[in-house]
Amino acid sequence: MSILGRSARRANPPEGVPLDYIEPATLGVAVELLASDEAARPLGGGTALMLLMRYGFLRPSRLVGLRRLASDLGGISVNDRHELRLGALTTLRDLELSRQVARSAPVLVEALHIVGNVRVRNAATLGGHLAHGDPHQDLPPILLAMGARAHAVGPRGSRWIPLDQLNLGYYQTALEPAELLTELALPVQPEGTQGSYTKFTAVSAEDWPALGVAVFFRRDQDRLAGVRLALSAAMDRPQRLAGVEAMLDGERPSESLFQAAAETASSAVEPMADGGGSTAYKREMIRVHVRRALEKTMRAPALRSG
Ligand SMILES: Cc1cc2nc3c(=O)[nH]c(=O)nc-3n(C[C@H](O)[C@H](O)[C@H](O)COP(=O)(O)OP(=O)(O)OC[C@H]3O[C@@H](n4cnc5c(N)ncnc54)[C@H](O)[C@@H]3O)c2cc1C
Known part of the structure; x- marks a missing residue:
């Protein structure tokens, strides 16, 4: 699914068609409403959708408001696999203020403090x-590096989508047109995990990131273990860098190792030129910030269980 719909079949309706707004009381009806109208769109907090509509990129014929679906799509809890279960309707502000999230995913909370501003976080949903x-969002690289998976429900049933399969390209996801995200499952991070998120903004501190770097690892004796590194915003989608992870895993951390990892990272991806900078500039920023992010993770507190 892309911002304009994946196919011409789901394009904007002809001009002049009135906008229908419905708030279904059940998930099943919400899916039916989306499936029965090619130009229908689900509405979460509306912070992105309303801008797309205001600037004329999208002209849905029907908005399906999700806020009455809190019993299916809301809440923060722990599931039977001991993963953190984050309902899709949870606002970014509720995530930011949750003690449970702070305990299991402190890096996520740290990043949430700097997503837009508090008005945006009060409305925006996960x-x-x-x-x-x-691609210019702060949470996907962190969730990707933490091994999260998203649950979706649509006309053909339900499925889990690992986060590394959710983003297919620039504003493109693996969601089918009438599919709704219902929740996210965040696996327990191994004891001793250290993590960090680095947001580099090219214009102002409150801006969307021009580059996001999420890093997690443990230290096994004096060597790095379980390294996960994801980049976002510089490319058309968030990506984990398996080659860089492999070159760090099992190695003793050192200035030269981190420098080499940063060089590899900057040549491993294809940055896109946009308002955050040219391709060459982004490549250079990746080189600089991956090294700094690795150093920052070395200083981060280790996660304790319980
Ligand atoms: C001023 C401003 C500053 C911002 N700064 C940042 C920033 O610094 N960092 C950052 O990461 N982001 C930033 N954002 C982006 C913000 O994080 C997103 O707009 C927000 O997270 C989108 O959530 P929403 O619930 O408002 O989505 P909506 O606008 O409701 O929907 C967005 C899209 O998702 C679809 N959708 C909504 N819910 C579901 C669902 N459950 N299942 C399937 N599809 C669904 C909609 O149909 C639409 O296509 C900023 C936004 C604004 C307006």
Whole structure:
């Protein structure tokens, strides 16, 4: 699914068609409403969708408001696999203020403090954040590096989508047109995990990131273990860098190792030129910030269980 719909079949309706707004009381009806109208769109917090509509990129014929679906799509809890279960309707502000999230995913909370501003975080939902497919968002690289998976429900049933399969390209996700994200499962991070998120903004501190770097690892004796490194915003989608992870795993951390990893990272991806900078500039920023992010992770507190 892309911002304009994946196919011409789901394009904007002809001009002049009135906008229908419905708030279904059940998930099943919400899916039916989306499936029965090619130009229908689900509405989470509306912070992204309303801008797309205001600037004329999208002209849905029907908005399906999700806020009455809190019993299916809301809440923060622990599932039977001991993963953190984050309902798709949870606002970014509720995530930011949750003690449970702070305990299991402190890096996520740290990043949430700097997503837009508090007005945006009060309205924006986790489901909308992920379904939007905007590569310039802060949470996807962290969730990707943490091994999260998203649950979706649509006319053909339900499925889990690992986060590394959710983003297909620029504003493009693997969601089918009438599929709704219902929740996210965040696996327990191994005891001793250290993590960090680095947001580099090219214009102002409150801006969307021009580059995001999420890093997690443990230290096994004096060597790095379980390294996960994801980049976002510089490319058309968030990506984990398996080659860089492999060159760090099992190695003793050192200035030269981190420098080499940063060089590899900057040549491993294809940055896109946009308002955050040219391709060459982004490549250079990756080189600089991956090294700094690795150093920052070395200083980060280790996660304790319980
Ligand atoms: C002023 C401003 C500053 C911002 N700064 C930042 C920033 O610094 N960092 C950052 O990461 N982001 C930033 N954002 C982006 C913000 O994080 C997103 O707009 C927000 O997360 C989208 O969530 P929403 O619930 O409002 O989505 P909506 O606008 O409701 O929806 C977005 C898209 O997702 C679809 N959708 C919504 N819910 C679901 C669902 N459950 N299942 C399937 N599809 C769904 C909608 O149909 C739409 O296509 C900023 C936004 C604004 C307006």
